[in-house]
Amino acid sequence: MFVLSTGSPVVTLRTAPATPFDGAIAAARTCYSPRVIGTGEVTDRQRDTIGSLTFDAGHHTVYQHAHFEFGLENVSRQFVWTFLHSYPFYNSEQSSQRYVKLKEPRAFVPPITGEALGVYEAAIVRAWDRYAELSALLKDDALAILKELRYVRATTSQDRLKQIERDAEKRAIETARYVVPIAAFTSMVHTVSGIVLHRLWRMVNTSDAPYEARSVVGDMVRLVREWDAFFFEKVGVGPIGEHEITETRFPKPHGAGDRFAAAFDARLNGRWSRLRDSSRDAEGVVADAVRSVFGLESGDMSDEEALERVLNPAKNRYRLDVLNVSYHSPLMRTLHHANYVFEKRLSHTADSQDQRHRMVPASRPLMTFADTTEPDYIMPRLISANPKARAIYGCAMREAWAAKNRLLELGVPLEFALYVLPNAKTLRFVESGSLLALLHKWTLRTCFNAQEEIYLASMDEIEQVRMVHPRIGKYIGPPCVIRNGLISPRCTEGSHFCGVPVWRDFPAAVRRL
Secondary structure, three states, rough: OOOEOOOOOOEEEEEEOHHHHHHHHHHHHHHHOOOOHHHHOOHHHHHHHHHHHHHHHHOOOHHHEEEEEEEEEEEEEHHHHHHHHOOOOOEEEEOOOOOOOOOOOOOOOOOHHHHHHHHHHHHHHHHHHHHHHHHHHHHHHHHHHHHHHHOOOOOHHHHHHHHHHHHHHHHHHHHHHOOOEOEEEEEEEEEEEEEHHHHHHHOOOOOOOOOHHHHHHHHHHHHHHHHHOOOHOOOOOOOOOHHHOOOHHHHOEEEEHHHHHHHHHHHHOOEEEEEEEEEHHHHHHHHHHHHHHHHOOOOOOHHHHHHHHOOOOOOOOHHHHOOOHHHHHHOOOHHHOOOOEEEEEEEEHHHHHHHOOOOOOEOOOHHHHHHOOOOOOOOOOOHHHOOHHHHHHHHHHHHHHHHHHHHHHOOHHHHHHHHHHHHOOEEEEEEEEEHHHHHHHHHOOOOOOOOHHHHHHHHHHHHHHHHHHHHHOOOOOOHHHHOOOOOOOOOOOHHHHOOOOOHHHHOOOOOOO
16 A cells, blocks of 8 residues: 655755856846956946846846756646746756656645545545556556567567566556646756746746745745845846736636536547648748748749758758757748647646647646536547556546545635646647747657657647648658658667658558557
8 A cells, every 4th residue: 555755845956157146237238338248347236227227127138148957856747737837938857757657656735634635645545556556457568569569579589578578667657647646746957047937936826736836936036045145136026916817817617617628629529639720821931931031033943842942851951950950940940930720638648748849839728727527538548458457547537536526525725626636637728839840849749659649639730731731741750751761760769769660651650559
């Protein structure tokens, strides 16, 4: 029987500039100087005058030079999804539930007492029991599939077999994690600029997890104050009050979450992602943009040739570069002008990965508004194919929603009750991006090693793009397809090659895992 482990967030300041505030003032002075001003040249008077003048007037780029690298532990995945990763301007390296086995229940516990605390803790521990059951149950299924994909024979070496067994275990825990509650702790290295830290502090009450956000960001601000007192004493404003947040003052009709979910899914009509809107003349616009880069008219270069020049990897070698230099290429920046909008649904755990594609923003739901009374979840295909696993999984979903609903009956705020919901919880949102940003995402996420739901959504998306813009769509696919016949190796995954020659018949190739 598992025992729940919890604790306060642990925040450490790993690296920071020696004098971040003076660096901002020196940068501001450099704008009006024929030379670069050093931090040692900043005076007390300049700290007082230039600091407030730049900050209050909105000249915030000077506060962007300083970056603060934090270590974060004992923070929930719900907090990370709803707040830390909900905007573009950060960098994180986070512990992965796909590859790191969760050996004990470690999770956020809100400030509740009595029966409510018992219900909450029991729900977390029970979910971990289900996770352990599914991890063990699914390993054999994953192993059987991997043995076929990796062409295991009687002559296969023991070292090779052990590696395949380790891979099977990873596939099993990757799938079993769907029952783990979003209260589960994670750890990460998280880096933000100085101005972003000011904004996080200002907006700390805006997410689905304001209590946890105030605690974590409060510690981040405290550590920076201790490092350089000027950075928050000379400039900045405090958090917007909870009752002044625009989103929290929005009306919440009873039962709206269940109705919204049903209507949204009806529009998807079985898809993971539905093309909602796109640039009407995307192919012509991109062609015009290509010609403008090179000072050409349509008589000098046809639309067909222009599109080939920018999209065909045989003619545009940037598409083969693993560093993703697209935004630095005058030619590839022409893809900024074609845009696509999708309605889509993903689980909480899949969307936590999907949102890391920060150049493809989404209007993600506030779960406190979109809460459903009935279980509302995604079921991975590996679980769906195993009757025993499917029964355990369905039971886990019912248990999670029953606990959440019971917590609400006991008067627990919805913010805290939501933490017991599983990673499988369905999220519905609208996502959009330029062709430049989406092309990078689709290249990575149509690979067979990509997270299953994001892969399926990406395949839905490129199928629809091919229908409306065939001259664009024919050059979208995973690295092995893009690189096939042009550069070696085809697959960029090295020893993690999926075992399927996808390049032979993409997009018809079948992904089994």
